[in-house]
Amino acid sequence: xxxKRLLLISLIALGALALSACSGAPVANNWYGxxxxxxxxxxxxxxxxxxxxxxxxxxxxxxxAEADNKIVFYAxxxxxxxxxxxxxxxxxxxxxxxxDPATGRENWVxxxxxxxxxxxxxxxxxxxxxxxxxxxxxxxxxxxKEAADPIKLGGALWxxxxxxxxxxxxxxxxxxxxxxxPARGVIVESVNLGGAVPSSPAVGANGAYVGSxxxxxxxxxxxxxxxxxxxxxxxxxxxxxxDGETLYYADLxxxxxxxxxxxxxxxxxxxxPDGPIVANLLLAGDQLYAATESGSFFALDRDGKVVxxxxxxxxxxxxxxxxxxxxxxxxxxADIALAAYDVTGKQAWTFTPAK
Amino acid sequence: xxxxxxxxxxxxxxxWIYDALGHGxxxxxxxxxxxxxxxxxxxxxxxxSQVKGAQAMQELQNDKEWQEIQxxxxxxxxxxxxxxxxxxxxxGINPFASCxxxxxxxxxxxxxxxxxxxxLSATPFDMLxxxxxxxxxxxxxxxxxxxxxxxxxxxxxxxxIPVFGFALPTLAIIVALTTYVQSKLTMPTSTNPNDQxxxxxxxxxxxxxxxxxxxxxTFASGISVYFITSNVLGIVQYxxxxxxxxxxxxxxxxxxxxxxxxx
Numbered sequence: 001x002x003x004k005r006l007l008l009i010s011l012i013a014l015g016a017l018a019l020s021a022c023s024g025a026p027v028a029n030n031w032y033g034x035x036x037x038x039x040x041x042x043x044x045x046x047x048x049x050x051x052x053x054x055x056x057x058x059x060x061x062x063x064x065a066e067a068d069n070k071i072v073f074y075a076x077x078x079x080x081x082x083x084x085x086x087x088x089x090x091x092x093x094x095x096x097x098x099x100d101p102a103t104g105r106e107n108w109v110x111x112x113x114x115x116x117x118x119x120x121x122x123x124x125x126x127x128x129x130x131x132x133x134x135x136x137x138x139x140x141x142x143x144x145k146e147a148a149d150p151i152k153l154g155g156a157l158w159x160x161x162x163x164x165x166x167x168x169x170x171x172x173x174x175x176x177x178x179x180x181x182p183a184r185g186v187i188v189e190s191v192n193l194g195g196a197v198p199s200s201p202a203v204g205a206n207g208a209y210v211g212s213x214x215x216x217x218x219x220x221x222x223x224x225x226x227x228x229x230x231x232x233x234x235x236x237x238x239x240x241x242x243d244g245e246t247l248y249y250a251d252l253x254x255x256x257x258x259x260x261x262x263x264x265x266x267x268x269x270x271x272x273p274d275g276p277i278v279a280n281l282l283l284a285g286d287q288l289y290a291a292t293e294s295g296s297f298f299a300l301d302r303d304g305k306v307v308x309x310x311x312x313x314x315x316x317x318x319x320x321x322x323x324x325x326x327x328x329x330x331x332x333x334a335d336i337a338l339a340a341y342d343v344t345g346k347q348a349w350t351f352t353p354a355k
Numbered sequence: 356x357x358x359x360x361x362x363x364x365x366x367x368x369x370x371w372i373y374d375a376l377g378h379g380x381x382x383x384x385x386x387x388x389x390x391x392x393x394x395x396x397x398x399x400x401x402x403x404s405q406v407k408g409a410q411a412m413q414e415l416q417n418d419k420e421w422q423e424i425q426x427x428x429x430x431x432x433x434x435x436x437x438x439x440x441x442x443x444x445x446x447g448i449n450p451f452a453s454c455x456x457x458x459x460x461x462x463x464x465x466x467x468x469x470x471x472x473x474x475l476s477a478t479p480f481d482m483l484x485x486x487x488x489x490x491x492x493x494x495x496x497x498x499x500x501x502x503x504x505x506x507x508x509x510x511x512x513x514x515x516i517p518v519f520g521f522a523l524p525t526l527a528i529i530v531a532l533t534t535y536v537q538s539k540l541t542m543p544t545s546t547n548p549n550d551q552x553x554x555x556x557x558x559x560x561x562x563x564x565x566x567x568x569x570x571x572x573t574f575a576s577g578i579s580v581y582f583i584t585s586n587v588l589g590i591v592q593y594x595x596x597x598x599x600x601x602x603x604x605x606x607x608x609x610x611x612x613x614x615x616x617x618x
Contacts, residue, residue, distance in 0.1 A: 029478060029480055029481070030478040030479055031479070090478070116477075118478060118479065156500060158479055174500070194496070195496045195497075196496075196500055198479060213499070214496055235486065237483075252486070317479070317480070317483075332480075
């Protein structure tokens with residue numbers, strides 16, 4: 001084989017290798033999902049769902065036993081009243097799994113939906129409402145079987161529905177928040193907010209507060225009426241938090257805001273810790289917890305004053321979760337998958353999955 | 356570096372075209388086609404020089420003087436190489452002119468693949484990256500999420516059409532065919548059995564369709580739209596020069612064709 005021919009084949013092989021490195025069908029890459037009950041924290045950590053003992057941060061179980069490159073978990077797992085742990089796969093296999101939260105044993109696996117599961121389901125009246133990136137809201141019974149026809153909403157659905165007990169509010173990337181009557185399985189209203197809505201609405205009195213890429217927080221009512229309650233400096237990615245007459249919200253500029261819903265006035269100005277905020281804010285006890293893309297984790301009091309701050313070095317996108325007297329945080333692509341702090345900011349433990 | 360000079364401009368160009376087209380269904384596919392036209396227009400001089408370079412090399416292979424030099428120094432490779440460089444210089448041939456456009460294709464393909472995946476943002480993390488990629492003048496809030504539907508395809512995924520229960524990779528076949536047609540048309544004919552450039556062209560016309568067909572089979576179908584558009588434009592560009600060797604598309608079609616140098 002002469003040199004030119006060898007060079008040509010090498011170039012072609014190099015090109016093929018370079019493109020192969022980009023991977024074939026897009027492999028989902030996202031931050032971890034997180035949930036907790038009284039015993040365990042549950043981390044949707046890519047290839048596995050991990051159960052972590054809240055007492056000491058040790059691994060209680062993982063699912064599946066062996067990694068399968070067609071299955072990846074990123075959605076926040078959901079615990080049901082009848083003792084199931086539900087989580088869907090964002091891999092090329094769109095499996096939706098029910099596990100025993102105590103043991104990690106598989107209760108059932110169903111494969112439905114054309115897209116992936118990035119959103120957590122909502123369980124209401126023994127029915128699972130599961131939003132998929134294919135734009136459908138799937139309605140299943142607690143055995144995973146179809147309970148009603150899926151509802152076509154349009155746009156990718158990335159966040160869990162929220163409910164006031166009667167109606168569902170489902171956010172969509174197609175710029176709409178859909179108000180759904182779950183009893184009839186119909187869309188009551190679809191409200192266009194002028195920007196994609198990546199996170200769950202926060203239910204308030206007779207409506208829901210919704211942040212969007214239009215850099216606003218709007219109040220959406222079941223009859224479809226809506227009004228801007230706050231303009232933010234940048235996209236509002238994180239779900240707002242409603243606490244009585246106070247609305248907490250954050251934006252990609254890193255601003256954390258507290259709005260008095262009665263007067264429409266801001267309770268404080270200029271609380272902007274150190275980086276964009278994607279993770280939902282967490283209100284637990286008397287403290288508001290905020291995690292930033294810069295890798296910092298803050299506890300603030302109700303006046304917006306920083307009570308304590310921790311640095312995790314890696315970006316934090318996963319919404320923090322309260323578990324008993326612990327606050328759980330999962331940094332993105334860090335050595336540790338999970339860190340637990342008490343309310344004073346003292347680190348209780350960290351969890352690093354064994355290889 | 357790669358991000359700043361390749362991914363960011365490409366992604367923004369795609370977003371801008373998508374927005375200008377009205378960001379409805381099918382417009383992302385149209386944006387890729389227009390993007391390809393723009394790339395082809397930018398690399399037009401390079402492609403033209405590739406065609407010229409290939410023709411010049413071919414004419415050289417059929418040149419009597421060069422054939423005699425090859426015979427004379429058949430056993431002295433060093434001297435032959437010196438003579439080759441001298442002849443190149445005399446005739447104003449750049450031996451790399453025909454390779455450059457092909458080499459330039461690879462970063463474009465890799466960059467385009469990454470830009471398509473970035474623009475379509477399948478996950479929240481991808482969306483966050485897209486937000487950082489977009490230039491300030493872009494109407495990002497208004498146009499995302501991008502509609503990945505084009506004709507029957509989802510541009511973010513490999514394409515196939517179910518036929519009798521079998522997933523027929525239509526685009527991969529079209530990519531392979533158009534690549535074959537383009538390389539065969541542009542492949543110069545030669546009567547010289549020792550013509551290495553003709554041998555290499557022959558290999559290219561077999562390997563490239565297979566390689567690009569495999570890419571189309573494996574990667575997001577948006578890449579296939581790029582390949583097909585680029586191939587068709589390449590064929591049109593070459594045909595416009597009047598040198599397209601249509602008979603070479605048929606196996607054995609070259610045998611009766613005289614080379615330009617023998618005319």
